[in-house]
Amino acid sequence: MFNNGACRCSHGGACGPRSETEAPLSDNAARYATIHKDPSSLAVPPNLADYDAACAGFSWKVAHRALSGLPNGEGLNIAYEAVDRHACGPRASRVALRCISKAGERRDYTYGELAASTNRFANGLRSLGMDAGDGVFVLLGRVPELYVAMLGALKMKCVVTPLFSAFGPEPIATRMEIGDARVLVTTETLYRRKVEALRGRLPRLEHVILVDAEEPGEGVHSWRKLTQTASDAFEIAPTDAQETALLHFTSGTTGRPKGVIHVHEAVVTHFATGLYALDLHDDDRFWCTADPGWVTGTSYGVIAPLTHGVTNIVVEAEFDAPTWYGVLAQERVTVWYTAPTAIRMMMKLGADALKDYDLSALRFAASVGEPLNAEAVVWGAEAFGLPFHDNWWQTETGGIMIANFASMDIKPGSMGRPLPGIEAAIVRRKPDGGVETADVGQEGELALKSGWPSMMRGYLHEEARYRKCFAGEWYLTGDLARCDGDGYFWFVGRADDVIKSSGHLIGPFEVESALMEHPAVAEAAVIGKPDPVAGEIVKAFVALKLGFAADEAMRKELLGNARKRLGAAVAPKEIEFRANLPKTRSGKIMRRLLKARELGLPEGDLSTLESDER
Ligand code: ATP
Ligand code: MG
Numbered sequence: 001m002f003n004n005g006a007c008r009c010s011h012g013g014a015c016g017p018r019s020e021t022e023a024p025l026s027d028n029a030a031r032y033a034t035i036h037k038d039p040s041s042l043a044v045p046p047n048l049a050d051y052d053a054a055c056a057g058f059s060w061k062v063a064h065r066a067l068s069g070l071p072n073g074e075g076l077n078i079a080y081e082a083v084d085r086h087a088c089g090p091r092a093s094r095v096a097l098r099c100i101s102k103a104g105e106r107r108d109y110t111y112g113e114l115a116a117s118t119n120r121f122a123n124g125l126r127s128l129g130m131d132a133g134d135g136v137f138v139l140l141g142r143v144p145e146l147y148v149a150m151l152g153a154l155k156m157k158c159v160v161t162p163l164f165s166a167f168g169p170e171p172i173a174t175r176m177e178i179g180d181a182r183v184l185v186t187t188e189t190l191y192r193r194k195v196e197a198l199r200g201r202l203p204r205l206e207h208v209i210l211v212d213a214e215e216p217g218e219g220v221h222s223w224r225k226l227t228q229t230a231s232d233a234f235e236i237a238p239t240d241a242q243e244t245a246l247l248h249f250t251s252g253t254t255g256r257p258k259g260v261i262h263v264h265e266a267v268v269t270h271f272a273t274g275l276y277a278l279d280l281h282d283d284d285r286f287w288c289t290a291d292p293g294w295v296t297g298t299s300y301g302v303i304a305p306l307t308h309g310v311t312n313i314v315v316e317a318e319f320d321a322p323t324w325y326g327v328l329a330q331e332r333v334t335v336w337y338t339a340p341t342a343i344r345m346m347m348k349l350g351a352d353a354l355k356d357y358d359l360s361a362l363r364f365a366a367s368v369g370e371p372l373n374a375e376a377v378v379w380g381a382e383a384f385g386l387p388f389h390d391n392w393w394q395t396e397t398g399g400i401m402i403a404n405f406a407s408m409d410i411k412p413g414s415m416g417r418p419l420p421g422i423e424a425a426i427v428r429r430k431p432d433g434g435v436e437t438a439d440v441g442q443e444g445e446l447a448l449k450s451g452w453p454s455m456m457r458g459y460l461h462e463e464a465r466y467r468k469c470f471a472g473e474w475y476l477t478g479d480l481a482r483c484d485g486d487g488y489f490w491f492v493g494r495a496d497d498v499i500k501s502s503g504h505l506i507g508p509f510e511v512e513s514a515l516m517e518h519p520a521v522a523e524a525a526v527i528g529k530p531d532p533v534a535g536e537i538v539k540a541f542v543a544l545k546l547g548f549a550a551d552e553a554m555r556k557e558l559l560g561n562a563r564k565r566l567g568a569a570v571a572p573k574e575i576e577f578r579a580n581l582p583k584t585r586s587g588k589i590m591r592r593l594l595k596a597r598e599l600g601l602p603e604g605d606l607s608t609l610e611s612d613e614r
Helices: 027-031 051-056 060-065 078-087 111-127 144-155 169-178 188-201 223-228 266-276 295-307 321-330 340-349 374-383 463-467 508-516 552-566 591-599
Strands: 095-100 106-110 135-139 159-163 181-186 207-210 220-222 244-249 259-263 285-288 311-315 335-338 364-367 388-392 424-429 435-437 444-449 474-483 489-494 499-501 504-506 521-531 535-544 574-577
Touching: 060 266, 078 111, 078 144, 078 266, 078 295, 095 111, 095 144, 106 111, 106 144, 111 144, 111 223, 135 144, 135 169, 135 188, 144 159, 144 181, 144 295, 159 169, 169 181, 169 188, 181 188, 188 207, 207 223, 220 223, 244 295, 266 295, 285 295, 295 311, 311 321, 321 340, 340 374, 340 521, 374 388, 374 508, 424 474, 435 444, 489 508, 499 521, 499 535, 504 508, 508 521, 508 535, 508 552, 521 591, 535 552, 552 574
Parallel strands: 095 311, 135 159, 135 181, 159 244, 181 207, 207 220, 285 311, 285 335, 335 364, 364 388, 535 574
Antiparallel strands: 095 106, 244 259, 424 435, 424 444, 444 474, 474 489, 499 504, 521 535
């Protein structure tokens, strides 16, 4: 079905090194030495030792066979692959979930216990009259019930939507309205503060289950009462791999969040990417720092590690360096999946903050969600003794598509190469609605050939928008990138964020990365600001690290450095200092908001905005 893992620039993969006349694609590569890997010297043999061989031999059909499938050939269900198949085998007594509360208390669930708890919850849903296809929303912090509810609801074949518990009432109600929620699992406080008053808007919402209330009242159930008398045996009904399993909302970085539909078959991608991109091995202790309210926290904070039968560490607390370093050390985390925002916060504090922690168990660290500046990759290698492996994907793709693999040389600043089974290309849209592939090194839209198992099956209630994402067999991602002669992909920016200045097309990432190279800079975001002469000029918003003064001298120094590094046409013309940059709750810088504020335009949908410091 697929060609595998290939860079599909029109050079056919046989191009030589970058010529002098090409865009400054490889500036990062040139400035930051490639980090060479020797697979034979890694702590454990990597699952993907030979990229080309793995790609050549890969098929999704074969990948599918690595999973168990429901007994008696009754289909494929995510929760069975994540829990039950281990619970009925030798991993039954292994810790599946280690949940660490904000107070630092640990609560462990073995695979056997997780199977029983999720069965009880599935039976509880059944006793409420729920059926396959019904919408179950979960509004909880990262507490054990979140994981039990999600997996139990998947066993019932309900459609699960985890929501970020820090959302305000309006985003919660809107999403529940769109997603046709029939059940909400939450806490008493969250319910009273955020949902109760808006319940009139949610006529389809029949049951609210409160995880911490004993006598909740009409239409509101106590989790304990619902589950304590329920049987801990549950047989998953036959599940077609194409049945809807999850409804995820996008981060809302570029506009109003979209409701993305995923099916049970997605678990094939979760397993395969856990194997190759995260290099999961049987005895790993894995920690994904993302909240399940975002797709990363579901695909990799719940499903992928459990399908591999490893111990999944769940941390309730938000980022705080001592807590995080403490978790890495005490839990002997071996594989860690985090995000650029967190990495930049750690960089802000400096590597010294790490010196009292024993991180010797850590053997692989990966990052997703935003471009990972080359600076951060290299900093990881210095501070943790291993580089961060950037990977790229979206809510729509359901799983990792492009990655830096454990065995593969890293070119700092690059997203890496496509997963086995994924064909990626840089394309240009043609006026007739088709696309053509770009030359090596040239910018264009990142496109993926349709057909991998975790590809979205639609945007809920937005069929036309969904169809617009495709040109023939290509799924168009809305991100701009380049592919180099070695098949490595380099992020340029979101199509919406590209700046047009005096005839140049400027990708924000390149400019932000150049600013980040200055030791004082913690974060940077650039926008295009209308200009009568140039069309747009580049304006940068910069947050400095602790101990640096945001004064005129610093501004001049950063402008001068950027000009030297990027040339006058691409460098920012203006710099504004901020204590923080506005971000989505999943940690993405909201350039559209910086721009709207700069231009005095409407701010648009802010339902996912986290920090809002002007
Ligand atoms: P919305 O679609 O609502 O605007 P969003 O695109 O931020 O929000 P997500 O699906 O959570 O929602 O994020 C996917 C996007 O995040 C990608 O399309 C890309 O722009 C960005 N991204 C993810 N990983 C990387 C990466 N490694 N490098 C660069 N960008 C990345
Ligand atoms: Mg998006």
